Amino acid sequence: MPETAVKTAAEIRQDFLDFFTEKHGHTFAPSSPVVPHDDPTLLFTNAGMNQFKDVFLGQGEREYKRAVNSQKCIRAGGKHNDLEDVGKDTYHHTFFEMLGNWSFGDYFKAEAIQWAWHLLTEIWGLDKDRLYVTVFEGDDADGLEPDEEAEQLWKEHTDIDPSHISRWGKKDNFWEMGDSGPCGPCSEIHYDATPDKSGSELVNRDDPQVIEIWNLVFIQFNRDKSGKLTPLPAKHVDTGMGFERIVRVLQGKTSNYDTDIWMPIFRAIQEKTGGRPYGGDLEDHTDIAYRVIADHIRCLTVAITDGAVPSNEGRGYVLRRILRRAVRHARQTFGVERPVLCDLVDSVVESLGEAFPELKKDPERVAKIIREEENAFLRTIDRGIEHFHDAAERTES
Numbered sequence: 001m002p003e004t005a006v007k008t009a010a011e012i013r014q015d016f017l018d019f020f021t022e023k024h025g026h027t028f029a030p031s032s033p034v035v036p037h038d039d040p041t042l043l044f045t046n047a048g049m050n051q052f053k054d055v056f057l058g059q060g061e062r063e064y065k066r067a068v069n070s071q072k073c074i075r076a077g078g079k080h081n082d083l084e085d086v087g088k089d090t091y092h093h094t095f096f097e098m099l100g101n102w103s104f105g106d107y108f109k110a111e112a113i114q115w116a117w118h119l120l121t122e123i124w125g126l127d128k129d130r131l132y133v134t135v136f137e138g139d140d141a142d143g144l145e146p147d148e149e150a151e152q153l154w155k156e157h158t159d160i161d162p163s164h165i166s167r168w169g170k171k172d173n174f175w176e177m178g179d180s181g182p183c184g185p186c187s188e189i190h191y192d193a194t195p196d197k198s199g200s201e202l203v204n205r206d207d208p209q210v211i212e213i214w215n216l217v218f219i220q221f222n223r224d225k226s227g228k229l230t231p232l233p234a235k236h237v238d239t240g241m242g243f244e245r246i247v248r249v250l251q252g253k254t255s256n257y258d259t260d261i262w263m264p265i266f267r268a269i270q271e272k273t274g275g276r277p278y279g280g281d282l283e284d285h286t287d288i289a290y291r292v293i294a295d296h297i298r299c300l301t302v303a304i305t306d307g308a309v310p311s312n313e314g315r316g317y318v319l320r321r322i323l324r325r326a327v328r329h330a331r332q333t334f335g336v337e338r339p340v341l342c343d344l345v346d347s348v349v350e351s352l353g354e355a356f357p358e359l360k361k362d363p364e365r366v367a368k369i370i371r372e373e374e375n376a377f378l379r380t381i382d383r384g385i386e387h388f389h390d391a392a393e394r395t396e397s
């Protein structure tokens, strides 16, 4: 990495947006809400391309052919669901930001590959020896050929070590937003953070030291409800880079949670629970609780701001489960028996409000909804404990 000061998360987000707007003629298209009000196939917005689905399908248009943004995403239900991993590991989140650039029938694989490589290695100065890319190996059942074109473009248009390119199947290298919708082969970029650069065998192995940072999707098909693929009228580019992951890489950390993104939220958790400071340990219950609560309060704050509410069904039920998981950690690990998540909303606004100004509009409303839901759940827990004690007494007597 170049010998410059470590960039803040806000600077990294801005670098990405500037690179595509100023250098490559993209239009900044603000993030859509995490609640996809007009798409019944989705529980939550799970990728930056969701708001452009109509353009990919040839059913809608925009005033621009190239777009860029940082999209608010939730992967806690439906096809892409990371909920159970959150807190236990260093790099999954229910809510996360996805940096993305799109081409609507304009540039295609060559430019997407070249620009991604340029940003990562020249602008941000990542060590090329630590980068690995994957391409689609084809799929007989879907009648799809290997993506030899992408493989060749990586070799011709970048100076990646050719031995760092590998082919993978549909699970890893054919991206689909849901059971139906626009889709296509993709090429992922992975970062090897092992101390001795020995991570070549760890690509796509769910190892925290070698993580996918950027997915370049070449949207060419629509999958209909019966599972059939139909070629789209035009070819498009849809990329997604995990913001929290690239910040971790560029800040030289081994965990997403060790970056400046989380500091205001961890500070607030400590202040409101009276716990000891966050220590970053993977097994320690207090540190797990910090990660769960910090992740979940971001998700709840963003989702409720965007119009969702905890309830008994659909996305409301997913939020209810997320809130209850956070409450259990607050109660069992920090011993806090009153509503506390509601007091953390301001710290989320502090950390995300510049990038997503809608969070600043009415945080009191968000905190109120969370407080009421916490109170209801805490009462349920208390009743459960009472029943348990009654039953235990009866058994003893």
Ligand code: GLY
Residues within 6 Å of the ligand: 046, 047, 048, 049, 175, 215, 217, 238, 239, 240
């Ligand atoms: N749409 C690209 C991704 O989510 O990886």
